[in-house]
Structures are given as C-alpha cells and as structure tokens.
Amino acid sequence: MPRTTPERFASLTDAAIALIAESGMRGLTHRAVDARAGLPAGTASAYFRTRKALIEAVVRRLGDLDDADQRAQGVTGAPGDLDALAAGAAALLDRWLSTGRTRTLARYACLLEATHHPELRPVLDYGVAVRAQARDLLAALGAPDPARRGDHFVAAVDGLLFDRLAGAGALTAPAPGTAANRADLTTAIRNLLHAATRPDVP
Numbered sequence: 001m002p003r004t005t006p007e008r009f010a011s012l013t014d015a016a017i018a019l020i021a022e023s024g025m026r027g028l029t030h031r032a033v034d035a036r037a038g039l040p041a042g043t044a045s046a047y048f049r050t051r052k053a054l055i056e057a058v059v060r061r062l063g064d065l066d067d068a069d070q071r072a073q074g075v076t077g078a079p080g081d082l083d084a085l086a087a088g089a090a091a092l093l094d095r096w097l098s099t100g101r102t103r104t105l106a107r108y109a110c111l112l113e114a115t116h117h118p119e120l121r122p123v124l125d126y127g128v129a130v131r132a133q134a135r136d137l138l139a140a141l142g143a144p145d146p147a148r149r150g151d152h153f154v155a156a157v158d159g160l161l162f163d164r165l166a167g168a169g170a171l172t173a174p175a176p177g178t179a180a181n182r183a184d185l186t187t188a189i190r191n192l193l194h195a196a197t198r199p200d201v202p
Helices: 006-023 030-037 043-047 051-073 082-097 101-116 118-124 127-140 146-166 179-197
Strands: none
Touching: 006 030, 006 043, 006 051, 006 101, 030 043, 030 051, 051 082, 051 101, 051 118, 082 101, 082 146, 082 179, 101 118, 101 146, 127 146, 146 179
16 A cells, blocks of 8 residues: 555545535545546545545545644633634624535535434544533533533524535525624624523523
C-alpha cells in the first residue's frame, strides 16, 4: 500500500465527500472516487483497500476540516458574553450551511452509515470533543449541571443545523450565507445559551 501524502489524502477524500453529498453512501465507490478526483483507476483502492477504510478516511477529513473551521472562526468576547458566543457559533453554522454545505451533508450520511455498521461508531464519534467544549463553556457560565446541559445544548444546535439543511427550516429560514441568516441563527443560539444557564424548571 503506498504512503498517503497530505495532498493525495485530501484529493481522494474531498472527492469522496462530494460523492456522498450528491448521491449518499450508495454513491461511494473506489472507482467513482478515482473519476471524481481525476486520477487513474485503482488509485483510491491502492490507498484505501476497503470501503470501510475509505469511509474512515472521509470521516478523518471531515473532522480535520470542521476543526479548521472552528479555529478560523473563533469566538470573541469573555465567557460570560453570550451575544459574542452566539454570534461566533451562528457564523460557524452559517458556513456549514453555505460554503461547507457539501461537508455537512456528507457528515450526516456518514453518521447514518454508522447505525448499520457499529464498528464505525468510534471513528465517527468525533462530536465527543464538541460536547466536552460545551460542558466546559457552560461550567464557566455557571450553568447548573453543565455536563448534562452541555450535551443538551449540542443536541439542540445540531438539530438546528439539520433543520436548516434538510428540514422545514430549509424552506422558511433566510438564505444561508446571508447576514439575515446569521442574525437569525444568532438569536436562536443566544436563546439556547440563556436557557442552558437558567435554573431547572420544577
């Protein structure tokens, strides 16, 4: 098996991500990846022998790109500045709905694939780090039970993203990539943050 250079890894996995976004997991084959990447037949299978190995590589690439987006976006303001935190998170979601839409579609397809192939679950579960960050954030904000609320906050934000991508929100929300969409997402996330830091309702 040839050594995978960063450039070759990116070209193959980016082609795979595009295929998954367009056709779902059924569209992911080594041959299709080669064609999409403009590489000779047999290239993808030389680097990733099995379909499982190819999916694992795709998930690694998705995680790396998402991490890069989060580092590039950053969040300004002190931990207690909910408006700045909400605006930063909204800008990130807006990016994943616009310029990063292909990746977002592929990420959900991979997560669904994991429900049928349990051996992929540990590889796909890179959202664990996001939940840990949310727990730490809510602890810094003084939220009661930050571990549980951090998990709930991430689930709610993920649901917001999915609704805008594939649910009714895609029909009713402002267009992705616009100031109106970022403002609307900011409001939604700010409301979630406020709810997450309030005392439990009896």
